[in-house]
Amino acid sequence: MLLGTAAVVPAAGLITPAAASTARHDLSSQLLDEWAAAPGAHPLIPDISHAGYRGGERPRRPRVVANVKDFGAQPGVDAAAAFTAALRYAGDRGGGTVVVPAGTYRLDSPLWIHWSNVVLRGAGRDRTILHFTKPLDESYRPNLQPSLQSRWSWTGGQIWVMSAERKAKSEAEGYATSEGWLLGETLASVGAASRGQRTLLVDSTEHLAAGDLVVLETDNLPDAGVLRHLAGDVAGASGYDWAKRAPQLTAGSGGQYIQYASLQWPVRIEAVLGERLVLLAQPLRYDLRPSWPSRLREIGPTVHDVGIESLTIRNELRPMTIHNRHPGSNGLCFQAVHDCWADDVRVENCDLGFGFTTTKAVTLTNVAVGGRSAHHSFACRMQAHDNLVDGFEIEPFTEPLPTGALHHGLNLEGLSAGNVWRRGRMAEGAFDTHRAMPFENVRTDITLVNKGTVGGSTASGPFFGARIAHWNVRVTGGAPYAIDLADVAPRSIGIGLQGLTSAGSGLPRDFAGDLENATYLQDTAPAVPDLYAAQRSCS
Numbered sequence: 254m255l256l257g258t259a260a261v262v263p264a265a266g267l268i269t270p271a272a273a274s275t276a277r278h279d280l281s282s283q284l285l286d287e288w289a290a291a292p293g294a295h296p297l298i299p300d301i302s303h304a305g306y307r308g309g310e311r312p313r314r315p316r317v318v319a320n321v322k323d324f325g326a327q328p329g330v331d332a333a334a335a336f337t338a339a340l341r342y343a344g345d346r347g348g349g350t351v352v353v354p355a356g357t358y359r360l361d362s363p364l365w366i367h368w369s370n371v372v373l374r375g376a377g378r379d380r381t382i383l384h385f386t387k388p389l390d391e392s393y394r395p396n397l398q399p400s401l402q403s404r405w406s407w408t409g410g411q412i413w414v415m416s417a418e419r420k421a422k423s424e425a426e427g428y429a430t431s432e433g434w435l436l437g438e439t440l441a442s443v444g445a446a447s448r449g450q451r452t453l454l455v456d457s458t459e460h461l462a463a464g465d466l467v468v469l470e471t472d473n474l475p476d477a478g479v480l481r482h483l484a485g486d487v488a489g490a491s492g493y494d495w496a497k498r499a500p501q502l503t504a505g506s507g508g509q510y511i512q513y514a515s516l517q518w519p520v521r522i523e524a525v526l527g528e529r530l531v532l533l534a535q536p537l538r539y540d541l542r543p544s545w546p547s548r549l550r551e552i553g554p555t556v557h558d559v560g561i562e563s564l565t566i567r568n569e570l571r572p573m574t575i576h577n578r579h580p581g582s583n584g585l586c587f588q589a590v591h592d593c594w595a596d597d598v599r600v601e602n603c604d605l606g607f608g609f610t611t612t613k614a615v616t617l618t619n620v621a622v623g624g625r626s627a628h629h630s631f632a633c634r635m636q637a638h639d640n641l642v643d644g645f646e647i648e649p650f651t652e653p654l655p656t657g658a659l660h661h662g663l664n665l666e667g668l669s670a671g672n673v674w675r676r677g678r679m680a681e682g683a684f685d686t687h688r689a690m691p692f693e694n695v696r697t698d699i700t701l702v703n704k705g706t707v708g709g710s711t712a713s714g715p716f717f718g719a720r721i722a723h724w725n726v727r728v729t730g731g732a733p734y735a736i737d738l739a740d741v742a743p744r745s746i747g748i749g750l751q752g753l754t755s756a757g758s759g760l761p762r763d764f765a766g767d768l769e770n771a772t773y774l775q776d777t778a779p780a781v782p783d784l785y786a787a788q789r790s791c792s
Contacts (some may be wrong), residue, residue, distance in 0.1 A: 266729040281779035291534025294449025299693035299720040302788035303535040305641030306616040318349030329782040331361040344368025354378035375564030398773035402577040410586030418554035433611035437551025485719030485744035489764030499714025500514040518612040530722035575657035579604035609637040623648035632664040639671040640779040645743025649680040661685035662705040692718025719744040728752040739772035747772040
């Protein structure tokens with residue numbers, strides 16, 4: 254048992270190791286008080302109080318407008334056309350709920366939801382089963398990279414929520430280039446500001462209005478100044494060879510993903526305060542500096558207020574392939590969308606269970622991944638921000654991982670920030686961070702065995718940016734792997750890490766020197782058991 258291990262960034266008001274040893278039972282409360290004094294600006298703890306659908310609201314479920322059986326869905330035959338017709342019927346009428354009565358429905362191709370305000374609702378995940386007979390590689394299109402890795406190993410869904418425009422562009426590019434927002438016009442240029450600030454100075458508010466969801470875009474210049482900042486501005490981030498070791502993240506270096514040329518964070522405007530000032534609905538996650546050109550842009554074609562409820566996505570049982578050759582026996586994928594949700598959904602026999610690819614404010618509640626072994630149970634990638642997974646389970650696999658395959662668990666990657674996993678149980682998988690430097694993310698109130706694998710290409714850069722928080726985590730298998738991050742994560746924090754039999758993350762270190770973080774390992778639950786719930790109560 255390890256107690257009192259601490260390395261604390263020298264900032265005003267932060268708890269010292271000595272204070273921690275004498276008031277351990279109340280450490281989490283003191284840390285929360287520090288955060289509440291300046292939400293969004295704490296050096297170690299991210300502001301996650303705005304995570305989830307519309308900043309943490311309950312979804313608004315529209316009235317029932319269609320039943321899939323009225324469009325020809327029946328047992329024993331391919332019902333994909335009937336489901337698609339019912340979804341289109343709702344979408345063409347401005348939205349509505351499409352009901353799927355109890356039963357098992359065969360689908361030979363994926364379901365696309367291209368319309369906002371559409372909900373697909375079953376009778377319960379034990380009563381409504383959508384049985385997909387083919388993976389995406391066979392029912393939609395092959396998606397191998399030149400390296401012979403299939404992109405369906407980490408994105409795409411049998412139910413896939415994204416705009417028709419995004420789908421058309423991806424198909425035209427062969428899914429080989431961009432995956433994110435199709436950004437529109439520049440609405441305003443933005444002046445300098447500090448992390449935690451909610452007011453922005455702009456050159457004009459003429460094209461801005463309260464309630465607008467816009468994208469704050471900051472150029473990621475070849476000098477990697479933005480990346481060093483996202484890594485907490487620790488000394489080791491300055492010494493890191495960004496161009497050589499992180500070519501995908503560094504602009505102008507031939508990286509694969511064009512969306513990393515800029516940092517893109519969708520944020521809602523709460524108020525327009527005159528001709529040159531706007532108030533944001535949540536604090537800035539990073540500085541805006543004069544040398545980093547920043548602007549507000551239209552979010553472009555997208556989909557919002559889509560819900561998937563009370564059903565199981567079951568893939569035809571097929572043997573799992575070797576790592577990254579997965580054909581796309583996937584579950585539910587949200588891509589380039591915002592303010593959507595899934596509730597009471599189980600995914601079975603999958604390569605990828607639930608996917609966030611460039612999303613904002615999507616909530617998953619009461620969700621599960623089960624059946625045979627998976628590759629990614631949950632994936633959060635490509636600048637996916639402020640999503641919430643609340644009440645989740647990765648069940649014991651009915652068929653174990655074959656030789657040459659990996660299971661990751663809770664994936665984070667690709668400059669994603671503000672995401673939260675809470676109230677979870679994991680019989681399989683690890684806290685996976687797939688490089689490309691996610692920052693300001695939280696896993697809280699989770700029990701896991703801890704037997705998965707962290708992944709990611711070394712060309713994608715560091716494992717962690719600043720302010721990764723592991724809060725009240727209970728490990729039943731003893732392994733500290735990727736749980737205790739004191740040796741690898743800059744300006745991050747671990748508190749209430751229980752059941753660990755040794756120290757260290759087991760991960761290679763990216764940044765040299767003092768990481769200016771704080772980790773406290775203790776054998777009892779913290780007084781504040783859930784960081785997300787606590788921050789919400791303070792807001």
